[in-house]
Amino acid sequence: MLEVDIEACTGCRVCERVCPFAAIVVDPETKKARVLDNCTLCGTCVNACKFDALSIERKAVSKEELLMYKDVFVWGEWERKEDKIKTKNVVFELLGKGRELADKLGESLAVILAGKDIEHLTEELFYYGADKVYLCKHELLDQYSTDGYATVISSVIAVEKPSIVLYGATPNGRDLAPRIAGRLALGLTADCTGLDIDESRQLIQTRPAFGGNIMASIFSPYTRPQMSSVRPNVFPKPKPDKTKQGIVEEVDVKLSPINIRTKIIEEIISQDEGIKIEEANILVSAGRGIGLKENLSLIYEMAEELDATVSGSRALIDLGWLPHPQQVGQSGKTVAPNLYFALGISGAIQHLVGMTSSDTIIAINKDPDAPIFKIADFGIVGDIFEIIPEFIKMLRTKKQS
Numbered sequence: 305m306l307e308v309d310i311e312a313c314t315g316c317r318v319c320e321r322v323c324p325f326a327a328i329v330v331d332p333e334t335k336k337a338r339v340l341d342n343c344t345l346c347g348t349c350v351n352a353c354k355f356d357a358l359s360i361e362r363k364a365v366s367k368e369e370l371l372m373y374k375d376v377f378v379w380g381e382w383e384r385k386e387d388k389i390k391t392k393n394v395v396f397e398l399l400g401k402g403r404e405l406a407d408k409l410g411e412s413l414a415v416i417l418a419g420k421d422i423e424h425l426t427e428e429l430f431y432y433g434a435d436k437v438y439l440c441k442h443e444l445l446d447q448y449s450t451d452g453y454a455t456v457i458s459s460v461i462a463v464e465k466p467s468i469v470l471y472g473a474t475p476n477g478r479d480l481a482p483r484i485a486g487r488l489a490l491g492l493t494a495d496c497t498g499l500d501i502d503e504s505r506q507l508i509q510t511r512p513a514f515g516g517n518i519m520a521s522i523f524s525p526y527t528r529p530q531m532s533s534v535r536p537n538v539f540p541k542p543k544p545d546k547t548k549q550g551i552v553e554e555v556d557v558k559l560s561p562i563n564i565r566t567k568i569i570e571e572i573i574s575q576d577e578g579i580k581i582e583e584a585n586i587l588v589s590a591g592r593g594i595g596l597k598e599n600l601s602l603i604y605e606m607a608e609e610l611d612a613t614v615s616g617s618r619a620l621i622d623l624g625w626l627p628h629p630q631q632v633g634q635s636g637k638t639v640a641p642n643l644y645f646a647l648g649i650s651g652a653i654q655h656l657v658g659m660t661s662s663d664t665i666i667a668i669n670k671d672p673d674a675p676i677f678k679i680a681d682f683g684i685v686g687d688i689f690e691i692i693p694e695f696i697k698m699l700r701t702k703k704q705s
């Protein structure tokens with residue numbers, strides 16, 4: 305329930321202006337805010353009140369209330385590439401998993417799609433499994449902002465009451481999901497590597513814990529919706545069904561500049577960020593076994609011959625030999641190339657969680673007991689400084705013939 309602290313309320317009317325549901329008014333006589341019956345508890349006004357005069361007391365969801373929450377929702381994140389707006393791949397991956405969860409629950413799968421010129425994205429979302437798209441269009445959603453997106457998506461969640469909401473654990477997803485969880489007082493399990501439904505219809509959220517040494521199953525029994533984020537490349541992208549159609553429900557978005565406390569003045573893409581190991585077809589990944597920073601030139605030489613991208617284990621990032629965007633693993637990126645070379649990498653669990661989705665893994669390590677060999681499709685026990693130069697020679701000869 306939304307409470308007004310009458311003493312603290314100054315009657316400034318900011319809450320009136322930001323509420324997407326016209327559910328709070330300032331009484332002209334008392335000059336104090338008054339909450340109306342149609343309040344959805346979306347939390348937007350609580351966030352906007354500068355005088356801390358508003359608060360929401362949230363209680364654990366009762367068994368009866370649990371039944372009101374239905375359907376699996378996915379946040380439809382998109383990106384602008386060369387002036388074209390495209391859905392992020394992780395959304396399709398989440399739709400694949402979301403479809404599986406929704407079918408197990410006998411519920412629907414929907415996407416919350418927020419932005420400005422985004423209608424053209426809906427068709428493809430249906431092809432990848434969505435039954436419905438909540439289309440939230442507004443000038444102020446043309447660029448991502450924490451406040452703008454959290455306000456709109458929290459409002460949709462508060463009204464539609466889904467049982468599960470999934471987010472891509474992208475930079476914006478990592479920013480948005482906790483904001484919504486905070487606003488609606490929900491649980492959030494970040495960086496899930498597995499999602500399933502148990503016999504009591506609860507979401508089982510699996511993720512590495514304690515430095516990756518155990519896989520924990522996390523439940524949110526007292527709050528709804530259950531919310532999880534999943535990194536790109538963790539779940540496979542399903543095959544699109546171009547005959548599948550769905551329903552587009554246009555949401556009446558009420559957003560004003562006062563809702564958004566930040567302004568993007570300029571966007572500068574970092575040089576390092578330009579290396580997208582998560583999108584590479586072939587990755588040549590180096591570990592501490594390369595010995596010296598100068599030896600990375602051999603790795604780059606091999607990558608050039610294969611038209612591949614270079615990545616590395618955390619050991620090399622900690623040493624400052626490669627930048628963080630090129631790190632594979634639990635505290636780096638999750639990758640799923642067609643071909644992954646692990647060169648002088650031992651295969652610690654924190655590395656493996658980031659690359660086991662690769663189609664084919666080739667490992668070279670001089671230690672025959674290195675854990676990397678347990679998951680490699682092809683393993684070569686030997687010295688990378690003997691094997692890689694021979695391999696490069698072989699590739700060059702093949703190219704010339």
Ligand SMILES: Cc1cc2nc3c(=O)[nH]c(=O)nc-3n(C[C@H](O)[C@H](O)[C@H](O)COP(=O)(O)OP(=O)(O)OC[C@H]3O[C@@H](n4cnc5c(N)ncnc54)[C@H](O)[C@@H]3O)c2cc1C
Nearest residue numbers: 591592593617618633634635636648650654655669670688
């Ligand atoms: C919370 C947490 C998060 C972490 N996140 C990540 C992460 O995201 N990514 C990650 O990678 N790690 C991560 N780690 C670190 C991880 O536990 C390992 O320490 C790290 O992966 C080891 O990197 P490495 O395999 O390159 O080095 P090492 O474990 O030192 O292995 C080097 C390997 O090279 C082999 N070798 C040596 N010389 C040669 C040679 N000439 N030819 C062939 N083989 C050779 C050795 O036999 C050895 O197996 C994390 C750890 C923690 C606690």
Ligand code: SF4
Nearest residue numbers: 313314316317319353
């Ligand atoms: S924003 Fe806060 S202080 Fe202003 S009218 Fe609303 S409750 Fe009162």
Ligand code: SF4
Nearest residue numbers: 323343344346347349
């Ligand atoms: S919680 Fe949401 S719906 Fe309720 S008054 Fe505040 S902004 Fe309006």
